[in-house]
Amino acid sequence: MRREPRIIEVRQNVLKRNDLLARELRREFREAGVGVVSLVSSPGSGKTALLERTLTLLQPRFRVAALVGDLATENDAARLARSKAPVKQIITGTVCHLDAEMVRKALDGWKLADFELLFIENVGNLVCPASYDLGEDMRVVLMSVTEGEDKPLKYPTIFHGADLAVITKADLAAAVEFDWDAATRNIQAVRPGLPILRVSAKTGEGMDAWLEKLAGLR
Amino acid sequence: MHELSIAMNIVEIAEEEAKQRGVEVSAVYLKLGPLSGVVKDALISAYEMAVCGTSLEGSRLVVEEVPVVVFCPRCREKRSPRSFQWLCCPECDTPAPEVVQGAELQITALEVKDET
Numbered sequence: 001m002r003r004e005p006r007i008i009e010v011r012q013n014v015l016k017r018n019d020l021l022a023r024e025l026r027r028e029f030r031e032a033g034v035g036v037v038s039l040v041s042s043p044g045s046g047k048t049a050l051l052e053r054t055l056t057l058l059q060p061r062f063r064v065a066a067l068v069g070d071l072a073t074e075n076d077a078a079r080l081a082r083s084k085a086p087v088k089q090i091i092t093g094t095v096c097h098l099d100a101e102m103v104r105k106a107l108d109g110w111k112l113a114d115f116e117l118l119f120i121e122n123v124g125n126l127v128c129p130a131s132y133d134l135g136e137d138m139r140v141v142l143m144s145v146t147e148g149e150d151k152p153l154k155y156p157t158i159f160h161g162a163d164l165a166v167i168t169k170a171d172l173a174a175a176v177e178f179d180w181d182a183a184t185r186n187i188q189a190v191r192p193g194l195p196i197l198r199v200s201a202k203t204g205e206g207m208d209a210w211l212e213k214l215a216g217l218r
Numbered sequence: 219m220h221e222l223s224i225a226m227n228i229v230e231i232a233e234e235e236a237k238q239r240g241v242e243v244s245a246v247y248l249k250l251g252p253l254s255g256v257v258k259d260a261l262i263s264a265y266e267m268a269v270c271g272t273s274l275e276g277s278r279l280v281v282e283e284v285p286v287v288v289f290c291p292r293c294r295e296k297r298s299p300r301s302f303q304w305l306c307c308p309e310c311d312t313p314a315p316e317v318v319q320g321a322e323l324q325i326t327a328l329e330v331k332d333e334t
Binding site: 016096104131160 | 220223224227244302305314315323325326327329333
C-alpha cells in the first residue's frame with residue numbers, strides 16, 4: 001500500500017461563517033428598520049467622543065442605541081450612557097476586533113425594532129477589524145488630525161473597506177499643522193471616491209453634515 | 219494580530235472538508251490578496267499553532283499571494299495598479315475604485331494522503 005499526495009479542489013472563503021452570520025444580521029436589521037453604523041479607528045482617535053456627542057444630538061429625533069467593543073473595562077459604555085441612550089459594552093478579552101457573532105450575542109435582550117439607528121464602536125485597531133463584516137449598512141473609518149496625514153497609506157485595507165472617512169479633532173488641526181489636502185489625497189489614493197467629512201466633537205464643527213449622513217440611513 | 223483566529227477558521231474548514239470526504243490532509247492551499255488584511259508570514263506561524271491537537275497536525279499551509287487587480291473605468295480594462303496604496307490605472311492614471319482581485323482569503327485546495 002502506497003500513500004501518495006493527491007490534490008482535491010475546494011473553494012471555501014475562510015471567513016464564510018462570519019460572512020453568513022453578518023448577512024443574517026443585515027437581513028434582521030433591515031426587517032426591523034434599523035440603520036446600522038460601525039466605527040473603526042486606531043485607539044484614541046476620538047470614536048467615543050464623537051459617538052457620545054452624536055447620541056446626544058440624535059436622541060430628540062431618533063431612537064438610537066450603541067454597542068461598544070474594547071479589550072477590557074466598561075469605561076466607554078459608562079461614557080456613552082451619559083447620553084441616556086441604551087448602550088452595551090462588548091468586552092473582547094484578548095481579541096483585537098469585533099466579529100458578527102459578538103454583535104449577535106450583544107444584541108440578546110434588545111428588540112431591534114425599538115431602535116432606528118444602532119452604532120457599533122469597534123475595538124481601537126486599524127488592522128484586524130477590516131476582515132470582519134458586522135452586518136452594518138455603513139462602515140465609518142475615523143482618523144484624527146493628530147495622527148498624521150499618511151494614516152491611510154499605512155493602513156490601506158481598513159480605508160479600502162470603509163464607506164465614509166471622518167477626520168476628527170478638527171479643532172486641533174492648526175496646532176498640529178495638519179495638511180488637509182495631503183490627507184484627502186492619501187484617502188483618495190487607497191479608496192478612490194470615498195466621501196470624507198471633517199468634524200470636531202468638541203466644537204461641533206462638521207457635526208451637521210455627519211448627522212445628515214446618519215439621518216440618510218433611515 | 220488576528221491571524222490566529224483566521225488560522226483556526228482555516229483548520230476548522232479543512233477538517234470539515236476532510237471528514238466529509240474521508241481523507242487525511244497533508245497540506246492546505248490558500249489564496250491570499252493584500253486587501254484581505256492578513257499577513258502571510260504571521261498566518262503561517264499561526265497555522266502551526268492552530269493545527270496542534272487536531273487531525274491536521276503536521277500539515278502545511280501553502281499560501282499563494284495574488285496581486286491587486288482593478289478595473290480601469292477609462293481603458294475599460296483590468297489593470298494591476300503599481301501599489302495597493304494607489305488604486306489607479308498604471309496606463310492612464312485614472313482612479314480605479316473597482317477591485318476585481320486582491321481581497322482573497324480563500325481555501326482553494328487540499329493535498330490529501332491517498333491510498334493507492
